[in-house]
Amino acid sequence: MGGSVKAILGTMGLVAVLATGAGAQQATRTQPVEGMRDNGTGFHALVGARVVTGPGQVMDDATIVIRDGLIQEVGGGDAPAGARVWDLEGLTVYPGFIDAHADLGMDDVPEGGDVGPTHWNPQVRAWFSTTRNLQDDAGRRAALRSQGFGAALAVPSQGIFRGTASLVTLGDEGVRDRVLRPDIAQAIGFQRSFELGGSYPNSAMGTISLMKQTFMDADWYERAWGAYEASGRAFLPPETSEALAALEDATDGDQPVIFETGSEEEYLRAHSLASEFGLDAWYRGNGLEYRLIDVPRGRTEPLIVPLDFPDAPDVGHPGAALDASLADLRHWYLAPTSPAQLSDAGVSFAITTDGLSSLNEFLPNLRVAVARGLEADDALAALTTTPASWLGIDRTHGTIAEGKVANLIVSEGDLFAEEATVRDVWVQGRVYGVTRPAQFDPRGSWEIASDDEWGFQAVLVLEGPLNRLRGYLDIASTGPDLPGGARIDLESATAVAETGRIDVRFNGEVLGYQGMALLSGSVRGDDFFGWTSLPNGADPSFRGIRSEPFEGPARGTVAMDVPEIDLPFIRPMMDYGRTSIPEQPAAVVVRNATVWTQGAQGIIEGADLLVRAGTVEAVGMDLDAPGGAVEIDASGKHVTPGMIDPHIHSGVSAVNESGFAIVPEVRMGDVVTHNNIWMYRQAAGGLTTAHIKHGSANPIGGENVFVKMRWGLLPEDLKLENAPRTVKFALGENPKRRQGR
Structure with a gap:
């Protein structure tokens, strides 16, 4: 009997291995299926498309055959018998994008705080695993797919030591089927998370000190436990710390450490930390790479670049123009050129959606970067082959080739051109239609009036960038208690595109109230309706209509179609920045000066001062000048110590x-x-x-x-x-x- 059972189990195991080797649209899993198993067709032929198989590689009128989630064939043949045929004539297919630093659904801060032997500081969460904390954030995945992404590195965002990042697919499979590579890198940031608690650190230098101490503690922890085990457990064990144990591979250089940097200084500090502790460092950039373009030149450490480009500073009137700093103006003009400058400098980089206020900004901003000098092939590489190589999936992802996972983008037009649209995204052989979000732009003028005896009538004017709305209320009321003709500047204004909601706050003093008032409503077409929350507790309703649409550039004020300006590289990139550092002459002689020695010689009139290689060598009368020395006539002038x-x-x-x-x-x-x-x-x-x-x-x-x-x-x-x-x-x-x- 026992032999028969073993034989049956052995046969079942062989069948399972063969099924796995053949590949399956339904991933192999251990959880029993309740009900009917999904055995939908996984056999597709995409025919007639222009196929960009990888950066710089194009096939016209090509056919892509997909079977069970993998690309079976790419070429010019006909669709095989039995395949579902997709006619893509006139469309272009690209490899699916890979986001090397994505914000995906995770329960980063558990209720009740961290429990167990984690770490004495709540900001040190190296033990946190994205694999064990992935949430079913279908909306976020769909938003990433709408921008062309089929896979992403899910990076935790809470704390200073934030935990491990995991590579996931962006399809709608269950959580168990979405993880491609679990816990492949440690994530670190310079900004603490206040919701985690703890008073220390609360400064930049405290954060760096905690980082250094934690890396040293992790090294000690590994050695202490090694000594304990080597001794045959002859003494009491060291403390247990899940955070320090989780850092072992990182401190040994066997696991990448991703530093999230929010400024040029944080990038430099991260690089210093990585050098000091021998870390395999990756850097999530900050949009200021153009300011340090000479620093990463020639480096091979992965650099992940966001596309969060600034809107133009407000120069609409003289007062505002005076407030626009040179640094702000340079940032507006140069930030979209960072990817192109990095490419020209030979720096290896990937591009991420991280940092955008809305994922819908990604493709438009990517096209801005291309318009400002980034080659389309380099942009494609930064979203496909480069991150695939870093993440260790270049054998399965990053290009359209036989045997690779069928992650594809189907585009109407050149994907990097402004007029292109993403029609479909394929993730592991499943097609997802892209739903284009309705464009919601609340800017313009709205005539509103209260529905009751309050008698409130006004024109609400909203203007400025969508992510920093501003505006005012022109009061046109004839109500007994309300002033007519008054203008109230808004304290704040926000719009939520997904729900069509507008919220504005203003000071109620002009209306006779002490405190802030809120006007909040929903937009349906050109109709606007909602409530006004007043400082006295009243909440009269209102209705309104759009009286004047907003007239302005569809892409906002990101520097896309701008004239070429030959801006010299300066450091720092602000007022009085230098194009170069003054050369130090080998020798300088200052002649005929009144020299305040602040020493035993006192004040010497008509004296000479000899400086060699930056150091004062002599003070006296009629000093001989070394050959090639720079001589300065200081007659009538004084020289003092700095x-x-x-x-x-x-x-x-x-x-x-x-x-x-x-x-x-x-x-x-x-x-x-x-x-x-x-x-x-x-x-x-x-x-x-x-x-x-x-x-x-x-x-x-x-x-x-x-x-x-x-x-x-x-x-x-x-x-x-x-x-x-x-x-x-x-x-x-x-x-x-x-x-x-």
Whole structure:
């Protein structure tokens, strides 16, 4: 009997292996199927299309044969017998996109907080797994598919150490069938999540300190447990920490670490951390890559670039134009060129949807990047072959080829042209029609009136970019208690495209109320109806109609169709940025100056000063100039030592780490910035060196840093070489003011 059972089980196992080897539209799974199993056809032939099989590779009038989720054939043949035929004449097929840093449905913050032996700091969540916490966010997946994506790296977003990212498919299969590669990278960010709790860290330097300590603790944890096991468990075991255990592969360099960077400084800090701890680092960029185009040149670390391009600064009237900084104007003009500049510099990069206020902005912004210089083939590579290679799925994804997964985009027109539309997206051999969202633009003028005796009548005017609406109310009421002819500027205005809802807030003082009023309603076509919530608790209803449509560019004010401007590269990219650093002559002689030596020689009139390689070599009369020295006639002028400020708080991203009272582990040198205008202004006033101190919120603060006012250099180059190390202590009232520690 036992032999018969074994034989039967062996036969069943052989059948299962053969079925798996043959491939199946219905993925092999262990969960029993209740009811009828879905055995729908997985045999398709897409015929007559222009097929872009990969970057720079095109086939005309081609046929793609799909069987059981895989591409069986790509070529010019006829559709095989038995296949469902899809006539794609006049359409173009591209490989499905891969998002290397996607925001997908996850329960990042469980109710009741983290439990178990995780980590003493709630911001350290390296133990968190996207694989175990994926949610059935069908709407998010559909939105990604509408932009051409068939697979994505789901990256957690909560905390500083955020947990592991997993590669998932974007079809509508169950959660068990969507994971392609589980937990393949650790995610880290420089911004804490307040909803996770914990008071420390609450500054940029505290965050970096926590990162460094955690990486060192993870290394210690691995060695401590190794020693415990090697001893035959001869002593008490070390503590248990799921977070530190989860970081073992990352600290050993066997698992990538994705740093999310929100600024150019955070990119530089992430690179410094990766170098210090020997990490296999990937970087999620920030849209400011054009400012550091010389820094990543030639590097091979994966760089994931968002397409969150800015709208034009408001220059509609002289006052607003004065408020538009050079940095803002440059950012508006140059941000869409970042992908092209990276490509021209030979930097390997992928493109992500992450950071967009709406996924519907992705394809339009991608086309802006192409219009601003990015080659279409490079754009396609950044969305297909490049992320596929990084994520270890280049054998199965990234191109249209025999044996690969059938992830496809069917486009009406050139996908990278402004007029193109995505018609269908295929994910693992299943076709998903793309529903184009209705265009909802609330901008323009709306005539509204209350439905009751309140007598409110007004014209609501909405204008500006869709993601930063502004406007006003022109009161036209003849009601007994309401002023006519008054204009009220809106405090805020938002519109929700998915629901057709408009919410505006304004100060009720002009209407005789103390406090803010809310006007909230829904739009159906040109009709607008809703309620007004007043500070006195009343909520009269209103109705309205659109009286004037908005007239403006359909693409908003992203810099797409703009004239070419030859903007020189400057650092920092703001007012008074430098195109280059002044060359240091081998020797300089200053002649006939009044020299304030601040030493035993006192003040010397008509003196010469010899500087060689940046160091004062001699002060005296009639000094001989070395060959090739630069000579400066300083007759009638004074020369003094450069001023030194022993206590300054500018030029850094943060000043106080007040999460704990005692924080000597934090370092101001970790958060030096190179784009603080005060450095330029202080240098103009004669300041050459400064001692940047931690703030006074702590009895024992952090380590201070000495800097030179080398305007135009990057943060590490501003630090004074071989400077003494100091720590900030604070007495008196300031440390006492910080409550809750």
